[in-house]
Amino acid sequence: MVSVAESVPGVKGSRLSALQIAVVAVVGDSAAGVIRPLEADLSEILRELLRIVIAFVADTPSPQKMWELERSLDELLRRMGRIAVEFAVNRLEPEQSCQMPARLRRDTQEFSRKGTKTRQRGGIACLFGMVELWRWSYEPLSEEREAGARSIASLVEQLGIVADNATPALAEVIGRLSQEHSESGVRKFLEREHAVNLCSQSICKIRDAVAGGISAHLREQQVRSLLETIRQGRTLGRIILAVGRDGIFVPQRGVKKDRWKEAAVGTVSVYVRPRRGKIRRLCTVYLGQMPQPGQEELSDGLTDLLRQVLADDAARGILLVYITDAGHHPREYFDQVLTAMEDPHHPKQRLQWRWIVDFFHGCGRLGQLADALFHDAATASAWVKRMRHMLKHEPNAIHKILHSAAALRPASLRGKAKETYETAYQYLLNHRHEMDYVTYRRQRLPIGSGVTEAACKTVFTQRFKCSGMIWGRNSDYDHRDPQAQISGARSVLVLRLTVLSQVWPAVFQAYLATKTETAKSLTNPQLRCQPSRKTA
Structure with a gap:
């Protein structure tokens, strides 16, 4: 049987760790150098994980020791995930401004690139905790800025960040929790299970954004669920x-x-x-x-x-x-x-x-x-x-x-x-x-x-x-207007109807597909100006 080391070019005969071999096998020898900082951080966590497991095996088992083992492993794996996510999202955009388009266009609006890469305010909440995100942002032209247009960050939209705060996976968790628990209950759960500390206002913004996004797909998936059940039921x-x-x-x-x-x-x-x-x-x-x-x-x-x-x-x-x-x-x-x-x-x-x-x-x-x-x-x-x-x-x-x-x-x-x-x-x-x-x-x-x-x-x-x-009233809401914003009780109701109808997975995936199409309006080459040759 051929070993992994023998099957990877440039590895045979060298003394590499299992993690290094896996890295080279996946990304290739030329790209392996790019992720060496990540490899170093993960190797340190892996050594700590092995130390904890060995100590548990060598000791006399007890309920307390079992509890400590699981909690320790949970914390280490969460740290590993947080480091990996932060490393990955911050390697998607180049560091040099000359490698980014000088302008972006969406519909009739144009946006101009800012001079430096900036950090996403407040960070990004993911399943493993809070991570920092550095991205290039684009501000509207002066006349559009005066009309109230906001700056955009194409990477934030490409990643599907919800309400500028949460990754899609964590936003889904918040959506499902919000249909069952109050904001304080959701906040405590996120802090306990995901090491995420969000204020009630941020949780409400994420909840409303998820509810507004899935509401456009709820009816379609309910119809599909009923029709699939009817087809299957006809055999009975x-x-x-x-x-x-x-x-x-x-x-x-x-x-x-x-x-x-x-x-x-x-x-x-x-x-x-x-x-x-x-x-x-x-x-x-x-x-x-x-x-x-x-x-x-x-x-x-x-x-x-x-x-x-x-x-x-x-x-x-x-x-x-x-x-x-x-x-x-x-x-x-x-x-x-x-x-x-x-x-x-x-x-x-x-x-x-x-x-x-x-x-x-x-x-x-x-x-x-x-x-x-x-x-x-x-x-x-x-x-x-x-x-x-x-x-x-x-x-x-x-x-x-x-x-x-x-x-x-x-x-x-x-x-x-x-x-x-x-x-x-x-x-x-x-x-x-x-x-x-x-x-x-x-x-x-x-x-x-x-x-x-x-x-x-x-x-x-x-x-x-x-x-x-x-519950507050929203007397201005018009259910016939597809652009109407839902919030508060209406958001909770949409989320709850989606869960109870047992169509949440399909509805949320349809919502992510819509966010992907929205992001393409900025990343599509024919909508972008050519990259600037001048370094900011």
Whole structure:
């Protein structure tokens, strides 16, 4: 067998370390001299690592010693990564100004190179800690500078540095942490696990930048996830696409009266109805919006998502159900949008949506009737139990329930009890066509909106309603404007929807691809002037 030393030119017969042999094998003998400083630093850390391991092996094992070993190795490997990253990013641009273009152009703006290479203010946070970055920067021409244009650093954009503070890998960590923890929690985690000390303001800037970047790709990846699930599910049985929406109140800052405003959540789930057995939910994607009159943002987003999914050939012939309570916004959306939605595969025909009122909301109305009709709790509970079984298992159940309630109604019913009775009675009467649960169960359709009800808790309650939390308002935000800046609660919401929809990896990679294309507008040769021959 040929050794590594024999296979590398100029190495045979020489006394080189394993690290030196690896360096020459990877970069070649001519380039090995460039990275000798890095080799020296890493060799020192490697010797320290070996010393720690040997000391552990030679000693009597114990839980304390095992803990010390892992923590020591973690610190050394982090140091090694930090040194390697700092070395690599600072070797990407030449030291001499004559080797850099004198000017750069982006769209209609021109930028002029500054005279010296400067350090990125505050350094760059990466997975291994804080590193220094020296780069060439370009300032806008005088007239553009007066118009408010900012200086740029092409290397910062090429590396994908987020908010001038964090590498893409650490920005991803901050994004995922921010959808679950407050700024203080994120800051403590970064300091403990990554030796990164960022202030809350910097963390918020990075969070908002990540959220703004991935928001442009979230819908596309949600559609792709649903379609892939539909294609895979067709091999198991009939596909059911179930849509739901609901509201939940969150606290708002700067509101003296009625501080709690209604946010909204939407869900789109794929179920499979096998030839035998119960239906099974395969996946769910989540939508949401902060408090807004009319819930237009959620309605527009839900409609756009459904149209993209249903336009694909994979969605031909699937069953469409809409499972909600009978609130104002869910009912309005069904009447104005879903019933009017055209079938993309059959022009001039409308899609056949079936609205199912959530079974447990119907049972809640039975409880209201019982409270109004009976003074004895045991009698009320027994009546509700019988009516609930009837509602789920007997045909024409609503008429039987209403007939029973009317027969039991006392003539002396007055005041609040009468109002409660009439409200519940009218609810069941008005929605009797959407509460035919016997037929739904025979057709093996979902009858509960538990997915959407749970989404209110997982999307909002677990993150937006923690102790002491009050969220600011952004009344100027227009969801129809692709250039609109998202921040604060909207950023957290976008990040949370991405994670809960289980599309984070695809969405973040699409975001990085967009940043790469943006950086190319500065590095593309035809957009750059020729390098200056004059040394700064």
